Amino acid sequence: MADVARLAGVSTSTVSRALRMPDIVSPDVRSRIHEAIERLSYRRNLVAGALASARSMTIGVIIPSIINSFFAATIEALEQGMAGSGYQLLLGNTGYSAEAERQLVSSFLAWSPAAMVLTGRRHENETVRTLLTSHIPVLEMWELSDHPIDMIVGFSHRSVGELVFRHFAERGAQRLGFIGAYMDKDYRTVDRRAGFVEAASQAGFAAPVEIRLPERASAVGGALGLRELMASDPKVDAVFCSNDMIALGALFEARRLGLAVPDQLKICGFGDLEFAAACQPPLSTVRPPGREIGVQTAKLLRGRLEGTIEAGGSFDLGVELVQRAST
Amino acid sequence: MADVARLAGVSTSTVSRALRMPDIVSPDVRSRIHEAIERLSYRRNLVAGALASARSMTIGVIIPSIINSFFAATIEALEQGMAGSGYQLLLGNTGYSAEAERQLVSSFLAWSPAAMVLTGRRHENETVRTLLTSHIPVLEMWELSDHPIDMIVGFSHRSVGELVFRHFAERGAQRLGFIGAYMDKDYRTVDRRAGFVEAASQAGFAAPVEIRLPERASAVGGALGLRELMASDPKVDAVFCSNDMIALGALFEARRLGLAVPDQLKICGFGDLEFAAACQPPLSTVRPPGREIGVQTAKLLRGRLEGTIEAGGSFDLGVELVQRAST
DNA sequence: CTGAAGCATGCAAGCGCTATCATTCTGATC
DNA sequence: GATCAGAATGATAGCGCTTGCATGCTTCAG
Numbered sequence: 001m002a003d004v005a006r007l008a009g010v011s012t013s014t015v016s017r018a019l020r021m022p023d024i025v026s027p028d029v030r031s032r033i034h035e036a037i038e039r040l041s042y043r044r045n046l047v048a049g050a051l052a053s054a055r056s057m058t059i060g061v062i063i064p065s066i067i068n069s070f071f072a073a074t075i076e077a078l079e080q081g082m083a084g085s086g087y088q089l090l091l092g093n094t095g096y097s098a099e100a101e102r103q104l105v106s107s108f109l110a111w112s113p114a115a116m117v118l119t120g121r122r123h124e125n126e127t128v129r130t131l132l133t134s135h136i137p138v139l140e141m142w143e144l145s146d147h148p149i150d151m152i153v154g155f156s157h158r159s160v161g162e163l164v165f166r167h168f169a170e171r172g173a174q175r176l177g178f179i180g181a182y183m184d185k186d187y188r189t190v191d192r193r194a195g196f197v198e199a200a201s202q203a204g205f206a207a208p209v210e211i212r213l214p215e216r217a218s219a220v221g222g223a224l225g226l227r228e229l230m231a232s233d234p235k236v237d238a239v240f241c242s243n244d245m246i247a248l249g250a251l252f253e254a255r256r257l258g259l260a261v262p263d264q265l266k267i268c269g270f271g272d273l274e275f276a277a278a279c280q281p282p283l284s285t286v287r288p289p290g291r292e293i294g295v296q297t298a299k300l301l302r303g304r305l306e307g308t309i310e311a312g313g314s315f316d317l318g319v320e321l322v323q324r325a326s327t
Numbered sequence: 328m329a330d331v332a333r334l335a336g337v338s339t340s341t342v343s344r345a346l347r348m349p350d351i352v353s354p355d356v357r358s359r360i361h362e363a364i365e366r367l368s369y370r371r372n373l374v375a376g377a378l379a380s381a382r383s384m385t386i387g388v389i390i391p392s393i394i395n396s397f398f399a400a401t402i403e404a405l406e407q408g409m410a411g412s413g414y415q416l417l418l419g420n421t422g423y424s425a426e427a428e429r430q431l432v433s434s435f436l437a438w439s440p441a442a443m444v445l446t447g448r449r450h451e452n453e454t455v456r457t458l459l460t461s462h463i464p465v466l467e468m469w470e471l472s473d474h475p476i477d478m479i480v481g482f483s484h485r486s487v488g489e490l491v492f493r494h495f496a497e498r499g500a501q502r503l504g505f506i507g508a509y510m511d512k513d514y515r516t517v518d519r520r521a522g523f524v525e526a527a528s529q530a531g532f533a534a535p536v537e538i539r540l541p542e543r544a545s546a547v548g549g550a551l552g553l554r555e556l557m558a559s560d561p562k563v564d565a566v567f568c569s570n571d572m573i574a575l576g577a578l579f580e581a582r583r584l585g586l587a588v589p590d591q592l593k594i595c596g597f598g599d600l601e602f603a604a605a606c607q608p609p610l611s612t613v614r615p616p617g618r619e620i621g622v623q624t625a626k627l628l629r630g631r632l633e634g635t636i637e638a639g640g641s642f643d644l645g646v647e648l649v650q651r652a653s654t
Numbered sequence: 655c656t657g658a659a660g661c662a663t664g665c666a667a668g669c670g671c672t673a674t675c676a677t678t679c680t681g682a683t684c
Numbered sequence: 685g686a687t688c689a690g691a692a693t694g695a696t697a698g699c700g701c702t703t704g705c706a707t708g709c710t711t712c713a714g
Contacts, residue, residue: 001700009666012700013703017662017703020702026661026663044376045700046437047437047699047701048701051700051702055667056659066399067399072393073394075394076394088419090417090420091417092418112374198540199713218602218605220606246368249602252607274547277547278545278547327639337693340696347672350714356692372669374670375670375671379698380672381699546681
């Protein structure tokens with residue numbers, strides 16, 4: 001930067017200002033500086049900048065799983081929403097482990113990010129404490145909470161379960177089933193199940209037959225799950241799969257078992273993943289507002305960072321049941 | 328750090344050493360320091376550390392798409408392979424744009440990472456120049472090249488196409504088809520197509536009927552693609568889909584069209600995505616060594632960073648055709 | 655013509671660590 | 685007991701920026 005300053009005939013402070021707040025330096029000085037930058041092919045050292053200013057044009061984003069296409073639309077929208085703001089996203093994944101999350105938060109904070117985005121509302125106490133003392137905006141997403149760390153943008157997983165139950169009931173289902181994956185790790189699945197089971201019980205239905213898959217949601221798991229479910233109660237005529245991937249497997253398995261979908265068996269998933277509309281039959285599913293969450297998170301983030309939005313708040317973006325031919 | 332030093336009754340240099348090279352400080356001093364760190368809940372400022380040492384325990388990783396589950400296994404394996412090394416991954420996605428890649432490289436380098444990992448062998452000239460002058464290890468992955476920037480780990484996309492052609496020929500296919508998505512952006516798909524088409528031509532087959540989908544690979548696109556393909560030549564009896572997602576859509580569409588798979592129509596995908604084994608019929612596909620690439624990349628990275636491995640080299644991890652019931 | 659106000663720029667003190675070199679403290683050897 | 689490696693620790697000068705304050709230069713009302 002000193003070289004640039006020398007070549008442009010100004011001081012380093014002016015160069016720094018030209019880069020950070022272009023409109024407070026005079027146009028000709030600015031253009032001389034940019035010329036010098038070009039000539040010397042100077043690249044700014046953001047590390048030094050971050051140290052000096054104690055903030056780093058960086059936003060830490062933590063999701064449970066990069067692999068999981070659930071969060072893909074959110075990340076994409078978030079990235080687009082922050083594009084041009086100068087902020088860069090630091091992505092980390094926890095593998096659904098609260099401890100991994102704590103470590104990630106801690107190592108992200110060591111980079112003094114301008115804000116943090118987490119997935120979910122449940123975190124280790126220490127994670128919350130660490131975040132609170134960092135005094136930066138914290139956005140949680142993909143859930144709701146009355147007591148967010150700071151702000152939260154998402155929807156209610158319980159209401160997903162309730163929605164599916166009501167839909168099954170309307171479609172004339174008698175005997176309900178549920179297939180859930182990874183429930184010891186992913187408490188959101190647990191919430192969806194709870195919404196489903198409780199709504200069923202309140203409406204006077206028998207408790208749904210449940211299959212819990214120990215692994216991550218997969219089509220193979222879904223197929224196995226449905227087989228097991230039908231073996232344990234052949235009268236089941238409507239099954240809520242905690243995830244579209246599972247529902248896809250169930251769909252395949254239903255065909256193998258010779259069960260007509262939706263007449264003999266209704267199948268509803270969650271996620272509205274890309275293939276849901278293309279399956280045969282097309283899959284009914286609950287669509288979470290993935291993209292909207294990303295858009296809204298970016299909007300709130302920008303507002304917070306510019307100081308135009310106050311801290312706090314829980315933003316319910318709702319869910320929607322997309323009825324297709326599988327129910 | 329000064330506070331920690333004071334509380335532990337040592338100098339900041341010793342604290343710094345206790346954190347970076349624990350085994351060169353005496354055990355009791357070390358434990359006193361850790362106690363002080365605990366008491367003060369001190370968190371190290373990595374930004375300052377990176378500035379002082381001119382290197383930041385960070386590795387920049389750039390992939391075309393976070394959404395694309397292709398790279399998921401690689402990222403996961405890479406993450407696991409680097410776990411415990413103290414290095415942290417910085418993830419960025421280019422959306423298949425070379426310009427976005429250049430910008431990402433530039434902004435990652437501003438953080439003085441210890442190494443960079445890129446996807447693919449084709450980059451803008453300036454990207455390559457920038458990387459070369461950064462003097463850090465650069466790993467390219469998911470392809471092969473005789474002239475990597477530094478090191479490259481992957482497989483040949485052309486040979487994927489050849490492999491599929493040979494398989495179709497062995498299975499008695501007569502009239503070939505190809506469905507590819509996003510080919511103006513993703514030149515790897517172009518390479519797979521080239522391998523397929525050229526092998527066919529060399530073996531005396533008529534040029535495959537081709538459908539190019541403008542969008543990203545999707546099941547919906549695959550279904551449309553197959554419909555269009557069969558409309559333009561109903562004699563096609565074997566179709567290579569550039570991606571399993573497309574193949575899945577084609578599989579659904581084949582059922583709709585009343586085409587028996589594999590007797591009337593053979594379908595082969597690429598990716599061995601998670602659902603391939605679970606579809607009905609299970610999908611034949613070419614499995615890229617996604618996980619292995621991550622493992623090998625991590626191994627090379629650690630070697631380079633420890634100085635035990637020399638720069639340079641192209642590592643072919645090969646591909647494998649997984650034959651299932653769709654061919 | 656003067657002085658206040660506003661704008662553009664420069665000066666210089668850090669930001670919180672790391673790394674080099676110097677110093678002190680072992681403990682083994684004769 | 686003296687000597688001296690070798691290990692452990694301390695003092696201190698940066699790393700390359702940012703930013704508060706100082707300065708000089710314009711502009712313009714009075």
